[in-house]
Amino acid sequence: MRLPFLPPSTRRVALLIDGENCAATCALATLKVAEQQGRLVVKRVYANWSRPGTQAWIEPVARYQLQPVHHERVSAAKNATDILLVVDAMDMLYNQFIDTFCLITGDSDYTPLVKRLRKAGKEVIVIGDERTAESLKAVSSRFVSLKGEGVVGKTNNASIPPAIPTDQGELTTQTTPEPATADGYLPPTALQPAAHNSNSQHTRTPMVTSPPVQAPTRPLREAVVLLSKAILQATKRDAEGWVSVAVIGHELRKIDPTFRPNWFGHASLSKLVAHCSQKVSLFEIRTQHNNQLEVRLRRTQG
Structure with missing residues (x-):
């Protein structure tokens, strides 16, 4: 099908990354390619986030505000991540709100998906390297090679390139100090009761107190990385993956x-977790009947 002409400013672009097939070091380069195609309205990374090999993606997810999509492996013989990416792409096709698909993978299993999207008149740009399957290159609208980026076939813990500018800017934390609370990190400051002096005037004698909550000294993405690692290594998770903030605190102290x-501008771990869940879609939180805050890595719906 012949593609309708749309100026780049009106083209809606989806960036779909197979996080189990691509190295996290490709995040910045793939974002730049996708942003050159039009208005980037979807940017997702698909992976089983409980696998150690995918943890290198945690920092670029936080830094570039990608949407992590989690799916548990249901069978050793099946790749649920591949299937989920395909299902999402088809949903976008039928909803008709995406004009260009940028697919980051080297796996030939995506060849039928690319052919179907192009048959429907969509532009499909495959981003990879020299190891990308020839069948995938052949059916794409265009193949973009990221030479030297180590894109396909491995994940690693190499340092992530500097952040790119975004409308929202890099993740930041709040700068307004909060009253100290629980979690065993910053106990509340306190004053001694008023005392009478010889002139019967009230005076206040301050006790030795904890330092006030300082303005953030570290970027929020570092907190996201630490929290994610703590959740993944926590053994006290329930069947649905929920972990209490108390357990996370214990794991963080081991890390x-x-x-x-207060490195990130928060008086308590609970407040930091809640703030991270608002800024990055990697986490889900809930409060139990005993007011115990729990958190888990976000899962797909349904």
Whole structure:
């Protein structure tokens, strides 16, 4: 089908990344390619986030505000991540709100998907490297090679390139100090009761107190990485993957004994977790009947 001409400013673009087939170091380069095609309205990374090999994606997910899509492996013989990406792409096709699909993978299993999208008149740009399947290159509208990026076939913990500018800017934390609360990190400051002096005037004698919550000294993405690692290594998770904030605090102290929520401008771990869940779609939180805050890695609906 002949593609209708649409100026780049009106083209709606979806960036779909197979996070189990691509290295996290490709995040910045693929974003740049996708943004050159038009208005980037979807940017998703698909992976089983409980696998150690996908943890390198946690930082670029936070830094570039990608949407992580999680799916558990249901069978050793089946790749649920591939299937989920295909299902989402077909939903977008039938909803008719995407003009250009940018697919980041090297897997030939996506060849039928690319052919179907192009048959429906969509532009499909495959982004990969020299290891990308020839069948996938052949059926795409255009193949973009990211030479030297190590895009396909591995995940690693190499450092992530500097952040790109976005409308929302890089993730930041709040700068307004909060009253100290629980979680065992910053106990509330307190004053001694008023005392009478010789002139019967009231005076206040301050006790030795904890330092006030400082303005953030570290970027929020570092908190996202630490929280994600703590959740993944926590053994006290329920069947649905929920972990209490108390358990997360214990795991964080094992990762870094010096960890403090006020590094990120929050008086308590609970407030930091809640703030991260608002800024990054990687986490889900809930409050149990005993007011115990719990968190887990976000899962797909249904």
